[in-house]
Amino acid sequence: MILITGGAGFIGGNFVHHWCERQAGAEPVVVFDKLTYAGNPHTIAPQLKSGQATLIQADIADREAVRQALAQYQPRAILHFAAESHVDRSIHGPGEFIHTNMVGTFSLLEETRAYWSAMSEADKAAFRFLHVSTDEVYGSLSDTDPAFSETTAYAPNSPYSASKAGSDHLVRAYHHTYGLPTLTTNCSNNYGPYHFPEKLIPLMILNALEGKPLPVYGDGLNIRDWLFVRDHCEAICQVLEKGRSGEVYNVGGINEIKNIDVVNTICAILDELRPRADGKPYASLITYVTDRPGHDRRYAIDPRKIQSEIGWTPAETFASGIRKTVQWFLDNTEWIDTVRSGGYRDWIAQNYGGRA
Incomplete structure (x- = not known):
């Protein structure tokens, strides 16, 4: 059994899908998720229905709820995805980010x-x-700076x-001070199915x-x-299996692309797959x-450590991955409707409405 915080969110939910497919149901998961605006149980509905996943709705800052979950399910690993993650929301209201990402x-x-300290020596290891x-x-890179490394x-x-x-x-401190066997992954911008529709x-x-x-x-x-x-989910699986305790691994897609080129690529794919009724190109909406x-001007990841130590490399190019992503959104309108609540529409109006 593994416990996944934030397992009903974008990356966490995709990880639940990937893990259950990869493990063929051999090792179930417990999803611990507060189910905020970005957490959606519909994302992991197949795994919940099949019994491959169990959902606990609770806040990671609720120590009693965490304690009870650990005592009941006795996970061999905890994968901590839960986070407030939208930069624009953090600018408008930073308090929730401090609460979840730091206090949580x-x-x-x-x-x-406390849970780990009570284990047998073999289980602790x-x-x-x-x-x-x-x-x-x-932080931010210039056009000529080397990519981010773990140092x-x-x-x-x-x-x-x-x-x-x-x-x-x-x-890092809990590893070095208490010996807790930790692993950290720092990833670049993710995209794909089940992505909450406030992101680019x-x-x-x-x-x-x-x-x-198209703002x-x-x-x-x-x-x-x-x-x-x-690709990110597979990297996490491999780091969990092969990573050295206390280490950090940067996970990148090796796809540095300007935002405007991303938007134009999406427009071109939609022109092909779902042409506008008026015949105009989608790029005219930019x-x-x-x-x-x-x-921040530029992010870039140097993935050489995870490639050399773990043996992971991304399977998708941006061209293949973005086409899969656009097609998924065309095919999954029901899921989209479940997350586009009135609160979401209010947020979009607040963030973009005042921008000339």
Whole structure:
């Protein structure tokens, strides 16, 4: 049994799918998720129905709930995906990010340490706490800077990335101070199925299909390294199996692409798969809007450590992964409708409505 925090969210939910397929149901999972706006049990409905997954709705900052879950299910590993993760939301309201990403991670680590300390020596040696983090903790790169490595100094520039940096430091401290066998992965921008539609790629797909403007921040030349979410899930599986306790592994898609090129690629695929009734190209909907505060210019991951030590490399190119992603959103309107609540529409209006 493994326990997955945030397992009803985007990356966590994809991991539940990937794990259950990879393990062929041999090792079930317990999903511990607060089910905020971005957590959706519909994402893992097949696994819940089959009994491969069990859902506990609770906050990772609720130490009693964490304690009870650990005592009841006795996991051999904890995979910590749970996080508030949207930069724009962190700018509007940083408090939730501090609560979940820092206080929540601290609470989870404290209960995990107590649980792990009571194990037999053999079980203690086999146990792992895998913390899923982000490349944003490293800050911003210029066009000529080398890519982020595991030894790059932290320089977070948003409340979101600062809160994730804090959680990374806590995980490191619990390994070095208490001996807790931890692993940390810092990933680049994920995309793929079940992506909450406030993020760039799903927002562009859904706005385009509805004939709405495609809002591109600033000049659109910000660069991100794009990682197909199932490639990320496989990397986590392999780090859990092969990673050295206390180590950090950066996970990148080896796909540095400008935001405007991402949007244009999506438009071209939609022109092919779902042409507009008026015959106009979807790219005609692109609208440049005021940039967000402190917008990092470029992220890039150097994946040589995970490649050499673990043997992982991404299976998808951006061309193959983005086509799969667009097709998934075209085919799964029911899931989209379950997450696009009135609260989501209010948020989009708040974040984009005032940008000229």
